[in-house]
Amino acid sequence: MPGSLPTVDFEGFKDGTSKDALEIGQKLFEACRDVGFAYLVNTGIPQNQIDGMFDWSMKLFALPLETKLKARHPPEGWKHRGYSGVGREQVSQHVFDPDELQAIRTGKFPDFKESFDLGNEDSEILSNVWLPEEDFPDFRNHAIDFYNSCREFQLSTLLPALALGLGLPIDFFHDYHSANANQLRLLHYPGAPTSVFESGEKGRIGAHTDFGTATLLFQDDDCGGLEVESPSQPGTFMAVPPVAGTVIFNIGDFLMRWSNDTLKSTLHRVRAPPRKDEDSGDGIVKDRFSMAYFMGADYDKTIDCLPGCFSPLRPKRYEPINAGNYLNKRLNATY
Numbered sequence: 001m002p003g004s005l006p007t008v009d010f011e012g013f014k015d016g017t018s019k020d021a022l023e024i025g026q027k028l029f030e031a032c033r034d035v036g037f038a039y040l041v042n043t044g045i046p047q048n049q050i051d052g053m054f055d056w057s058m059k060l061f062a063l064p065l066e067t068k069l070k071a072r073h074p075p076e077g078w079k080h081r082g083y084s085g086v087g088r089e090q091v092s093q094h095v096f097d098p099d100e101l102q103a104i105r106t107g108k109f110p111d112f113k114e115s116f117d118l119g120n121e122d123s124e125i126l127s128n129v130w131l132p133e134e135d136f137p138d139f140r141n142h143a144i145d146f147y148n149s150c151r152e153f154q155l156s157t158l159l160p161a162l163a164l165g166l167g168l169p170i171d172f173f174h175d176y177h178s179a180n181a182n183q184l185r186l187l188h189y190p191g192a193p194t195s196v197f198e199s200g201e202k203g204r205i206g207a208h209t210d211f212g213t214a215t216l217l218f219q220d221d222d223c224g225g226l227e228v229e230s231p232s233q234p235g236t237f238m239a240v241p242p243v244a245g246t247v248i249f250n251i252g253d254f255l256m257r258w259s260n261d262t263l264k265s266t267l268h269r270v271r272a273p274p275r276k277d278e279d280s281g282d283g284i285v286k287d288r289f290s291m292a293y294f295m296g297a298d299y300d301k302t303i304d305c306l307p308g309c310f311s312p313l314r315p316k317r318y319e320p321i322n323a324g325n326y327l328n329k330r331l332n333a334t335y
């Protein structure tokens, strides 16, 4: 078991009809019930594509701010598309001019990160926001291909495995995830002197739960800093270091509610990695890059407690709810 999370290996899952596939589903279910997080291996998402997307992400965030702002995130909180500058989330005003950026650098905003969001390229309601092709040629194609690889794994393997693990028909979740309402977020946490993280002046991402169905999280091999709340000791966070060849998976609040709280949407955060023993001076905490693929349910679907997750002894805790209403309410709250 790398680190402190369970590992689920999808080798041999194929079309999901074998006994091995059922066991994989059960293992995934147990991880989601007991921890809400797992390391996944053999997802079929090509490693060279993951590495390549990290390279694109690094190049994107290294562009001048004026260029990145050509793909500025729309002002509506629910339209998670395009570029958000450092400090944009959590605050209500735009903070894009250099003086304000300096204010952020000197500690006005605790979440020290910038991000770029994209989703279904064919969506009419929620269209992608790209940089002009001449400013950053080929990025668009690569980002869409990577999004599609994540979606392929989600539909061909992950959701079927989850359905099997919950004792549901293998295609149960497909009807609720057919509209391609997912989001890929590229994240960059700039480096800074160790002391500003230690003093609490800056953070990376505060403790939160994700709010959709589930998330695939890719973190760069180098930095570390992701922490997940311990299932046995609430309030205590355990380090979830990067492990080569794995993808991190976690449940979101929407699926937790749908499962009558059988599956856990677990608190997690990113902090600066701990200071190394030999580093007694004011060293620099490295930049960190990560990519999160948030799976979202179709906005027009209404969900009721999953079959098998309620009984006379464990009554339904929640009313049926429309996915669009639920997700929009949550999205608007963070921006």
Ligand SMILES: O=C(O)CCC(=O)C(=O)O
Pocket: 185, 187, 205, 210, 217, 219, 226, 268, 269, 270, 289, 290, 291, 292
């Ligand atoms: O950067 C990370 O590793 C975590 C990101 C995250 O939890 C999020 O964006 O919801």
Ligand SMILES: [Fe+2]
Pocket: 208, 209, 210, 268
């Ligand atoms: Fe998260």
